[in-house]
Amino acid sequence: MSAHCQLTGTQPGFGNSISHSHRRTSRRFDPNIQRKRYWLPSEGRFVRLTLSAKAIKTIDSIGIEAAVVRIRARGGKV
Numbered sequence: 001m002s003a004h005c006q007l008t009g010t011q012p013g014f015g016n017s018i019s020h021s022h023r024r025t026s027r028r029f030d031p032n033i034q035r036k037r038y039w040l041p042s043e044g045r046f047v048r049l050t051l052s053a054k055a056i057k058t059i060d061s062i063g064i065e066a067a068v069v070r071i072r073a074r075g076g077k078v
Contacts, residue, residue: 003030006076007055007067038064040078047078 003012013029032053040047042065049071051059059067068078 002050003033004050005031005033005052005055006049006071006078007051007058009074010052010054040064040068049078 004010010031012031015027015029016024017027018024033050034053034056035048035050036056037046037048038059039045047064047068055067071078
């Protein structure tokens with residue numbers, strides 16, 4: 001599963017881990033990605049989305065129909 005949110009477009013960030021001796025090594029900051037299934041009443045079917053935790057809260061706020069419109073506006077497939 002790729003670390004990419006379908007609604008917000010959040011992707012991993014990159015940076016460095018810095019040890020006590022100040023030695024730097026590469027690391028990755030992954031978003032909190034979850035797979036969630038929602039009932040889409042307008043199409044009469046379930047949709048499974050790959051979302052960040054923040055996007056799940058956004059869907060709770062704006063509703064699944066508005067979220068699907070935003071995903072399709074970004075060019076995503078639902």
